[in-house]
Amino acid sequence: MPKPEFVVTEPYEDQKPGTSGLRKPTRRFLENKYYPENFIQSILSSIGDEVVGSVLVVGGDGRYFLKEAVQKIIQIAAGNRVRKLIVGQGGILSTPALSAIVRAKKALGGILLTASHNPGGIDADFGIKFNCANGGPASSAVTDKIYEISKTIVEFKAVNEGLEVNLDEVGTKTFDVDGTPFDVEVVDSTAEYFTLMKELFDFEAIKSYLQVSQKEIILDSMNGVTGPYCTRLQKELALSPESVSNNIPKPDFGGLHPDPNLKWAQHLIMSMRNGDQDFGAAFDGDGDRNMVLGRNAFFVTPCDSLAVIAANACHIPYLKKGLSGVARSMPTSGAVDLVAKKLGIPCYVTPTGWKFFGNLMDAGKISICGEESFGTGSDHVREKDGIWAVLCWLSILAGRKQSVEEILQAHWEEYGRNYFTRYDYEGCDSEGANKMVEHLSKLIESQELVGQEFSAQGKTFKLVENDNFEYTDPVDGSVSKKQGIRFLFEDGSRLVFRLSGTGSSGxxxxxxxxxxxxxxxxxxxxxxxxxKAIVEIALKISELKEFTGREEPTVIT
Incomplete structure (x- = not known):
């Protein structure tokens, strides 16, 4: 009969969760004694007495160290008297699928093993993230509590022997842990998720459209977690095997950088440039982000994708009843705002981080939402959802009988066009980056630039407002300060500067x-x-090159 043991440990000072969990180099988890165990115990301790007898969901994106980490969670969950763990087969669960299972099974929450769009492998990144009972990312209050516990932890509780679980075999195994039953149920990673998708979309209508029109599509999983989901979708829609690519999850993502953007998904872009496919999509490591392409690799910005889905909700069974409201992250362009205005529904602007959308969804204030960082979703789960976004687009294509480019052109002719770009400078020296933010903050505080005109490339822009974005949650009244420095110009042009919380170093x-x-x-x-002109002005105002020493961005999207 397995028994819990108290294992003595020492705290680490660097286990503060970022925007979406704890992300660190994989070797940090491997080479520092009890590093993952400390954080897992901190998560369970943050739950309090409710953890005893609870149900939790566990899964990840297939990256290096996944299965070993799942086994550690099993041992520590048993030690903390969790009643049941639901684990994806092979440890695999996409982020939206885990959210769906948490909600469907009324679990207390879920533990995701992912570093999202960061590269994987022993010399890349690993991550641990906690989702609450609504299926969404833990709030700042919860992650702060986890961090505080991690700084003082001196022991964790685990069952270190007698808990052998074959993660590749679907089924339930019950253990007697010191007289108390403990179940580990290994489930088909795609089953619960596709049950939900079939409630939201008309699969037969999409399949019929693709067959009758002979439209060719390609879904690229970038060797991440959506591989099994895209393979399932290929069978559900009777697509050719060539419709899915890079669909086997790999510990290092096959050497790919699982971030679906114009730089890291170049292989998909090149394959579509000859016009053999009418629709293409790529997904990130954990399946919550997506990039949409039309024939000849016509690129749909995430900002436009959200706006088009909102404007064409009538073609999506789940949404055709009407939208209660929409939301976007502050850095995302205002394209969806224009749609909301025409529909006469609220449009909320939140800080970056899906947890802010979760509150609005739980309160019934919004139906769909999105971020410029290639994330779109609805209130069917509490995470952004790449496969859902693709099914929305396929539903719109089936309903409108137009190409992706024709749909965008018609949208711009009705609403106008928000030109948008994002420059990412990755791995910057932290000291230089922070000094740049201090410089910008002083400009904001003094308001010395307001009213001034800036010229570049033959264009002139007059600054009418600048601030450091602050958000008051309309549901719980919580206030989030310093969420991004904004410069707003008279013609509607805009600059935003932020330091990202999703990197593992620098x-x-x-x-x-x-x-x-x-x-x-x-x-x-x-x-x-x-x-080009507004970018030149941004570099001048921020003195970014001088502070960071970077001449060019790592990625432009």
Missing amino acids: ATVRLYCDSYEGPTGNISGNPQDVL
């Missing part, structure tokens, strides 16, 4: 630029050309 500086053209304006220009 600092990532993000610069967001967008500018609006009305329906009768220049809606067919090249975004990088249109935004």
